[in-house]
Amino acid sequence: xxxxxxxxxxxxxxxxxxxxxxxxxxxxxxxxxxxxxxxxxxxxxxxxxxxxxxxxxxxxxxxxxxxxxxxxxxxxxxxxxxxxxxxxxxxxxxxxxxxxxxxxxxxxxxxxxxxxxxxxxxxxxxxxxxxxxxxxxxxxxxxxxxxxxxxxxxx
Amino acid sequence: xxxxxxxxxxxxxxxxxxxxxxxxxxxxxxxxxxxxxxxxxxxxxxxxxxxxxxxxxxxxxxxxxxxxxxxxxxxxxxxxxxxxxxxxxxxxxxxxxxxxxxxxxxxxxxxxxxxxxxxxxxxxxxxxxxxxxxxxxxxxxxxxxxxxxxxxxxxxxxxxxxxxx
Numbered sequence: 020x021x022x023x024x025x026x027x028x029x030x031x032x033x034x035x036x037x038x039x040x041x042x043x044x045x046x047x048x049x050x051x052x053x054x055x056x057x058x059x060x061x062x063x064x065x066x067x068x069x070x071x072x073x074x075x076x077x078x079x080x081x082x083x084x085x086x087x088x089x090x091x092x093x094x095x096x097x098x099x100x101x102x103x104x105x106x107x108x109x110x111x112x113x114x115x116x117x118x119x120x121x122x123x124x125x126x127x128x129x130x131x132x133x134x135x136x137x138x139x140x141x142x143x144x145x146x147x148x149x150x151x152x153x154x155x156x157x158x159x160x161x162x163x164x165x166x167x168x169x170x171x172x173x174x
Numbered sequence: 175x176x177x178x179x180x181x182x183x184x185x186x187x188x189x190x191x192x193x194x195x196x197x198x199x200x201x202x203x204x205x206x207x208x209x210x211x212x213x214x215x216x217x218x219x220x221x222x223x224x225x226x227x228x229x230x231x232x233x234x235x236x237x238x239x240x241x242x243x244x245x246x247x248x249x250x251x252x253x254x255x256x257x258x259x260x261x262x263x264x265x266x267x268x269x270x271x272x273x274x275x276x277x278x279x280x281x282x283x284x285x286x287x288x289x290x291x292x293x294x295x296x297x298x299x300x301x302x303x304x305x306x307x308x309x310x311x312x313x314x315x316x317x318x319x320x321x322x323x324x325x326x327x328x329x330x331x332x333x334x335x336x337x338x339x
Contacts, residue, residue: 040193061333063332064332137315138313161321
């Protein structure tokens with residue numbers, strides 16, 4: 020039973036990785052909790068053939084929301100053009116109220132054309148679409164001004 | 175004799191195996207988080223890397239469909255990059271509304287989808303569905319071109335991916 024000196028200095032057995040695993044068990048939930056859980060939704064757009072829409076629009080109000088750099092301009096047939104200052108803190112609320120009043124006066128009206136510039140930010144456009152949809156105008160056509168082409172949505 | 179047995183048992187003890195209890199704990203925790211992000215239909219919609227989706231009040235669920243991701247410098251159809259943008263307002267895509275590369279990629283996808291639908295016997299139910307994930311700072315000019323190209327290639331059921339809020 021003579022052991023060489025230094026026998027006990029040799030590395031014992033297997034590498035014990037249990038503490039490492041325990042570390043991960045704590046670390047991973049912490050990292051995951053700090054991760055953002057995003058809820059991704061979608062705005063549905065159906066694009067019917069453009070020929071079909073033309074005739075209907077001629078009798079309708081032809082409501083349009085134009086996104087200018089500083090204003091939202093709302094105009095339509097027989098409507099006085101009204102503009103809402105975009106930088107104002109309550110701009111969206113004002114726009115919503117305006118659209119609601121137009122809608123109250125024309126309850127059958129569900130279509131609106133949103134005219135953006137080429138440089139209009141996607142987020143801004145989505146916000147205006149939200150406002151329009153919340154007032155019941157859910158047949159939205161996207162167009163560009165000065166006119167280059169137009170796209171349509173219908174529900 | 176007991177001493178000998180004890181020594182004998184000590185020498186015969188098999189080497190310590192790998193203890194995977196902790197690994198199982200990790201996997202369980204990961205599984206729970208993954209389930210949390212799955213929607214009820216079992217489809218997980220992942221945001222494309224490099225795209226910061228705009229916020230919207232919309233509550234409609236995104237359909238499971240081909241994804242066009244528009245980042246600051248590229249348009250990706252599914253996994254492949256079909257067009258390169260140069261960060262200018264119209265993305266350097268030129269005056270034409272139709273984006274060639276994207277259009278041909280979509281045509282190919284449409285043919286593939288229709289072939290599969292035909293083989294399954296419900297070709298008449300096929301609808302061209304596309305999800306567009308665009309960065310919130312994207313210009314309307316780029317979006318217009320992408321939507322026009324989708325329409326021209328037979329995909330007229332578009333969903334714009336947004337973040338809730």
